[in-house]
Amino acid sequence: MTVQPLPELGSSKKLxxxxxxxxxxxxxxxxxxxxxxxxxxRFSVLxxxxxxxxxxxxVATLMQVRWTRKQDIEPERFLSGLxxxx
Numbered sequence: 364m365t366v367q368p369l370p371e372l373g374s375s376k377k378l379x380x381x382x383x384x385x386x387x388x389x390x391x392x393x394x395x396x397x398x399x400x401x402x403x404x405r406f407s408v409l410x411x412x413x414x415x416x417x418x419x420x421x422v423a424t425l426m427q428v429r430w431t432r433k434q435d436i437e438p439e440r441f442l443s444g445l446x447x448x449x
Contacts, residue, residue: 398434405431406427408427409428426446
């Protein structure tokens with residue numbers, strides 16, 4: 364999965380868009396738990412592209428970060444809870 368932060372509505376400051384790749388830990392009707400190499404800012408809105416297996420098709424959606432914490436099993440990785448917005 365690839366995520367990109369979106370600028371806040373009404374914000375005039377430039378946002379440096381750096382896509383972040385992550386691995387889906389689990390997925391539910393309400394959201395996704397994502398493992399990444401760096402933390403994602405809480406409450407940020409993200410444009411997400413979900414890839415399924417080796418298929419070249421990507422599913423795009425909007426999500427909001429609800430929480431982020433350091434992962435226990437791999438301390439150099441972060442676990443984030445993302446909620447579907449669209």
